[in-house]
Amino acid sequence: MVDWADVVFGSTIMFSYSGTEYEGIFIHSDGDIVTVKLSNGYNLALQKDQIKLVKIMSKGTEHVESTALLKPAKDRIENAGKKHVSLLATGGTIASKVDYKTGAVSPSEDIGFISDRVKDVEVTPETIDNILSENITPEKWIYMAGKIRDSLNRSDGCVVFHGTDTMSYSASAISFMFLDQTGPIVFVGSQRSSDRPSSDAFMNAEGAIHMATTDFGEVGIAMHGNLSDESISMHRAVRSRKMHTSRRDAFRSIGESEVGIYSQGSVRLTHPYRKTGVKNEVKPKLDPSVSMIYFYPSLSVEDFERMVARKKAVIIMGTGLGHVSHSLIPSISQAMKEGKKILMTSQCLYGSVNLNVYSTGRELIRAGVLPLRNMLPEVALVKAMYVLGNYEEEKFEEMMRENLRGEIIEREEALVFGGAD
């Protein structure tokens, strides 16, 4: 008598259900449910007492050679002067593939679908990590910076594939850590996984790679700028934010328009930018003892003090122009006396904090709060880690105020607000 426990994933089996015999592929057996794939492609998840295993016809999946999916680009330019871009994958893979026999989705090393779209650029992929972006830590950013520097030492530009959830955090961290860079560093991700034919991964990658061949000497994030596949927008990392949970144009530059647009093979850089330099200079330290507090009505003093304790710096996301309730001001003064740094940003995300306008703001200034103008809260968090990690305490305030990488906008663009096109 054959038992479900003996059947290997991918085996062809005969089973009976509801009085009829079927041939199918065994997928899974778990608890009281057996999952099989019919010859018409559909999966059936049947209760164990409803399905009877008749025969195992063949064991396991045959090893199918993964062939190149597209014919190699015939008109690829064989040219020593071709640009060379490194592709670094942090999520374990750049691409996915689907085995239709079993329906399983798995990582793929085959980047033929990307290299075919960038025929005039040589691309070299490398997997540097396998981590979900929500699990990323400052240690990982330091590790990433090292890998990016190494890749820039051997190529003209670097594209980093990253999960979209924390991409702005990572890209901003890299941006601060690189005082100078020999090529563009472009982060890229996808909102629709790459096993889907509709995935934005392909167009995003195409745009990112082309951006990485320019002289843009900063860190950018390349993603769709609208719902169409016509163009890709690049945002300055330290002004970027994921503003929608699922849209492919979720990433926006806040307060300014995108710094670069890629369309049909060419890139247009639209804002003044730091050009690439002659060496890669990295300050690879980050001090993680910084917290971020999202103020809300009824936030208690006890909770506030707990989030401030044992931190060297605190980023507050205040309301409006940068306010919190009066009840917290004594705690802020106390924290400042203990040598902690309290920095103010706004939950509004758009616009600049200004503590001069209302009495609350002025009291916060007296308490020692440092307003960060229109710096994004998440960017402020990362910047504080960078400054604390690499500079003496006395220089902290001065450096936080200074516009190091374009994280502060001197002149906000009026037409760009709330993600409107």
Next chain:
Amino acid sequence: MLEGKDKGLRSRIKIGLEIHFQVSDGKLFCRCPTETASNELFRFERRMIATASEMGSMDRAAKYEMERNLLSEYVASENSCLVEYDEEPPHEVDGKALKAALIASLALNCKVLNNIFFMRKVVVDGSNTSGFQRTAIIAMNGWVATSRGKVRISSVSLEEDSARLLENGNGKSVYSLDRLGIPLIEIATEPDIIDEEHAVETAKAIGYFVQASGFSRMTVDAIRQDVNVSFGYGRVEIKGVQKLSLIPEVISYELSRQESLLDISERSSQYIGFYRDKPKVLDVTDMFSDTGSKILLSNIRAGNRIYSTTLRGMGGLLKNGKYRMGKELADLVRRYGVKGLFHSDELPGYGITQEEVDRLWLKMKKAKEDAVLLIACPISISEVLFIEIFSRMAKLLQMDLTETRFAADDGSTFFLRPMPGRERMYPETDVPILKISDETIRTMRNDVPLPMEETISMISRDYGLSAQDASVIVSTFRKVQFEELSSLYRHPKIVARFIMQTLPELEKKYGRKIEQPELTRLFTIAGERNWIREVLEKAADLMLSGGLDPDAVSREKELSQLGEDELKEIIMRLIVSSESETNERNIIARVKKETGRPFDPAQAMKVYRSLSKV
């Protein structure tokens, strides 16, 4: 029924049906409505990638679509949202659609699954923005009774409808998203259907149960049939058979098409190897640099090349009419967006001269029994195109006829794509497995519709309709509509006559339709104001002729029924001033001529009788 040359194909006929029924009121994976105004909100463009979803052998149909390299443009309609734009994961499955599918399954004697598992069926031609269609089997192993025995139902599935193609050409397809996501119940039968009439009967029987299970959408394109037919040479899937009456036509067309292919195959079997080895293709653009053919010239100017190849043994077999090999190839190249295909059976012609033809035959070494193809197309697709042409020729000559075709309005069919293999489905992990308990299934059995004959008797009895009228209403899937309107306007015989006769006539006259929501509103008003039949009919006329909505129409002066005094006045005038004498036979007609407004003929007759006595 077409007899055709009897080569025994008919005796091997096997027919199966796949019928898709749209379910109304809400899309399957979002809360957008199925009904829509046709306003366009905006457009966006996408390119689909087939490649990343493959491992090892590439699925033939997907490869085919990818090689056609299409750009898709999508029109965002008012009834579409981020889910249809592929900008948001699917929401929960629509409860009404699921319920309708479950009830239909039980009505068709199927075994309902306890675990509903949604899959992604890869579709890369652009008709689904996500690159796949979400589909799940709801039930299996049922049957439907027909006069020729039981026809087995292999499965009942619940899936999303695709986007609606608006236009197609110049390397771009334009789709509207209004239809994308509308729930479809798909009923698939085993090939137990015996002939064309049986197919129609089976479709009607199945259609009755699905429509009676609730929430069926009542528009013209709400039911789509695919007919699967085999004469022993492979299964041909014919998609998009819009009307039941077309089913016999497409089957006949297919029979005669296959008979003619068998004829060709028998004559040309010795050439199969030639096509398998992929014949030579020559670039003959230079030969036509100053041709008089408009099509060739415009192609050359657009940067395309002219190619030619010799089709051995095909001389005389390409032209339309008896032998349709030419159409087979033309259908295929048209799928690549190529419009310039010529063959030797029709040349010289189309601006190509005898002289040009002679030179070409010489260059192509054409023998008498051969045909020559001339095709204008871009270099980029030329290699793939000819590989497809030769592989299709080899397939047809070997009578390997398995493929997917599309039904045209006249009953003919044209090649759509190679039949997809099984390798195109994988789990839709964004939708958790739905559990259907045995308890739920038991409860749903109460809602299973009665068999058609019982329903007909019930309608006839409960509404006082003749058996004939009840039968028409039920078998043309208008029971739900009839009952709804009769509940609003409590004159069932008038309702029956209206929906079976008056409305179709008016709609045909004005070339427009009244949609269900407006009909509902019209009958609500009619019920509230207790309109007579004539007023109701007049209202419908005004709605169609003037494009008015029911409320606007109800305020029209022209709609107000003639009162007693008005009738007296008109009839008096007619009696006195008519040229020829008025009598009981002509008075009603004359009153109608005098006024556009509706009136009660019985009342008018009474008035006439009382006045004419005077």
